[in-house]
Amino acid sequence: MQQFEQSVYNLIVETSTNLPGDVRKTIQAAKEAEDRATRAGLSLSTIATNIEMAENNVSPICQDTGMPTFIVHTPVGANQIVMKQQIRNAIARATKDGKLRTNSVDSLTGANTGDNLGPGTPVIHFEQWEKDDVDVRLILKGGGCENKNIQYSLPTELEGLGKAGRDLDGIRKCILHAVYQAQGQGCSAGFIGVGIGGDRTTGYELAKQQLFRHVDDVNPIPELAQLEDYVLDNANKLGIGTMGFGGQVTLLGCKVGVMNRLPASYFVSVAYNCWAYRRQGVLLNAETGEIKEWIYPNGSDTPMKSSAADAAADAVTGQEERREVVLQTPITEEQVRSLKVGDIVIINGEMHTGRDALHKHLMDHDAPIDLNGAVIYHCGPVMLKDEQGWQVKAAGPTTSIREEPYQGDIIKKFGIRAVIGKGGMGAKTLAALQEHGAVYLNAIGGAAQYYAQCFKNVNSVDFMEFGIPEAMWHLETEGFAAIVTMDAHGNSLHAEVEQDSFAKLAQFKEPVFK
Numbered sequence: 001m002q003q004f005e006q007s008v009y010n011l012i013v014e015t016s017t018n019l020p021g022d023v024r025k026t027i028q029a030a031k032e033a034e035d036r037a038t039r040a041g042l043s044l045s046t047i048a049t050n051i052e053m054a055e056n057n058v059s060p061i062c063q064d065t066g067m068p069t070f071i072v073h074t075p076v077g078a079n080q081i082v083m084k085q086q087i088r089n090a091i092a093r094a095t096k097d098g099k100l101r102t103n104s105v106d107s108l109t110g111a112n113t114g115d116n117l118g119p120g121t122p123v124i125h126f127e128q129w130e131k132d133d134v135d136v137r138l139i140l141k142g143g144g145c146e147n148k149n150i151q152y153s154l155p156t157e158l159e160g161l162g163k164a165g166r167d168l169d170g171i172r173k174c175i176l177h178a179v180y181q182a183q184g185q186g187c188s189a190g191f192i193g194v195g196i197g198g199d200r201t202t203g204y205e206l207a208k209q210q211l212f213r214h215v216d217d218v219n220p221i222p223e224l225a226q227l228e229d230y231v232l233d234n235a236n237k238l239g240i241g242t243m244g245f246g247g248q249v250t251l252l253g254c255k256v257g258v259m260n261r262l263p264a265s266y267f268v269s270v271a272y273n274c275w276a277y278r279r280q281g282v283l284l285n286a287e288t289g290e291i292k293e294w295i296y297p298n299g300s301d302t303p304m305k306s307s308a309a310d311a312a313a314d315a316v317t318g319q320e321e322r323r324e325v326v327l328q329t330p331i332t333e334e335q336v337r338s339l340k341v342g343d344i345v346i347i348n349g350e351m352h353t354g355r356d357a358l359h360k361h362l363m364d365h366d367a368p369i370d371l372n373g374a375v376i377y378h379c380g381p382v383m384l385k386d387e388q389g390w391q392v393k394a395a396g397p398t399t400s401i402r403e404e405p406y407q408g409d410i411i412k413k414f415g416i417r418a419v420i421g422k423g424g425m426g427a428k429t430l431a432a433l434q435e436h437g438a439v440y441l442n443a444i445g446g447a448a449q450y451y452a453q454c455f456k457n458v459n460s461v462d463f464m465e466f467g468i469p470e471a472m473w474h475l476e477t478e479g480f481a482a483i484v485t486m487d488a489h490g491n492s493l494h495a496e497v498e499q500d501s502f503a504k505l506a507q508f509k510e511p512v513f514k
């Protein structure tokens with residue numbers, strides 16, 4: 001097994017940087033289904049470009065490389081203790097090489113271990129089987145979409161859908177509700193795995209296991225095959241669309257598994273995975289540890305349609321109704337008050353990353369720099385230090401709603417004029433934007449390579465003690481494009497899409513599976 005560690009390392013790099021072929025095909029089809037001139041269409045083009053960039057740069061598709069979760073099948077007698085140690089070594093090496101973000105954080109102190117190793121990370125499940133080979137599968141599921149997982153205990157009453165009983169129709173309602181409640185925050189369009197039954201723990205495990213199925217497989221249980229098709233067709237009628245911008249495509253895949261339960265419990269557990277659906281697997285020779293085959297279609301065999309073709313399509317459809325505004329930081333109140341939902345803003349100059357730890361800190365401390373007119377980017381980047389200094393390796397937006405308790409106050413306290421993130425923010429922030437004169441800009445979630453190229457220099461960094469993702473990076477930016485989705489006039493595209501999709505949810509109230 002001298003090759004085992006290297007093979008696992010190769011698996012990690014491939015999973016983080018090269019989206020598998022079956023996932024790519026689905027995203028490609030979504031891109032074709034959306035009108036290119038719409039916000040959803042534009043986002044899907046950016047996503048397609050990002051997928052290709054990640055492959056070419058051999059760098060993370062999304063900066064959040066998730067909770068590395070392995071499922072390993074071994075022949076009887078294989079030494080799982082050695083394998084576990086080698087998997088851990090491979091994880092630490094991939095982190096050091098910038099293929100994984102430092103993602104393991106002490107839950108009590110907030111300290112980042114720096115190598116993705118720690119209690120509970122990575123997750124490794126071993127199973128024995130009768131075959132001679134070793135099967136290693138890996139999923140890198142990010143925190144934003146993990147936060148949108150949901151578990152229902154039936155019977156229940158669902159907003160917009162009414163009663164959900166302990167039957168197939170109740171399950172149907174739960175799944176549609178799960179897609180609705182995720183909105184764009186888990187970087188839709190997403191894939192969902194559903195676990196019916198089990199207890200609270202095994203139900204979620206079963207849901208996550210569904211994400212290891214091939215996108216185009218057919219469920220062997222006919223009722224579940226029918227349910228999967230139904231959900232895929234109908235969830236797309238909710239109109240949430242890519243990144244929650246509205247659109248035809250909200251869900252890219254639905255896989256449902258079932259297991260027994262206790263008489264008193266009836267759980268429906270839903271694992272929501274973003275479009276950056278990073279899972280791969282390898283079959284290894286149990287003697288040498290060498291890779292015999294890859295389990296899922298290789299991404300490189302399914303090129304995303306080129307951006308050149310998109311540019312040509314743009315030239316035909318025309319984009320004159322989309323206003324583009326170029327802003328140099330620091331930004332003035334007058335400049336932001338002139339912006340409206342739907343405008344595209346291109347930012348040049350310095351911007352500052354800030355997420356959970358920083359927002360909490362700024363509530364009762366001063367900022368290390370003057371933030372008057374500043375742009376805050378909700379982002380936890382992948383950073384690597386070389387002879388020239390820090391380099392931005394991946395830097396897409398993080399889910400903004402987590403900062404909702406702080407953001408309005410922080411905007412006012414420091415004079416911030418623009419906040420960039422994804423998934424939108426709530427009423428408190430919207431009110432602060434209006435009162436103080438600021439905007440919320442939505443960047444395309446997961447497009448970490450696409451945005452990394454906009455950062456021309458790392459000017460400096462504060463709060464390294466928060467760990468790399470949570471530190472405040474001061475980044476020199478050129479041509480960072482994002483869409484105004486909440487403006488200083490009280491308009492929020494997110495509130496609009498949520499209301500609209502809630503109204504659409506009601507059409508699924510009547511029983512379908514009797």
Ligand SMILES: O=C(O)C[C@H](O)C(=O)O
Binds near residue numbers: 380399
């Ligand atoms: O932690 C991150 O960088 C992003 C996270 O996956 C999110 O979707 O919010």
Ligand code: SF4
Binds near residue numbers: 062065145187396397
């Ligand atoms: S930022 Fe979006 S694409 Fe990246 S892990 Fe989070 S949910 Fe997925």
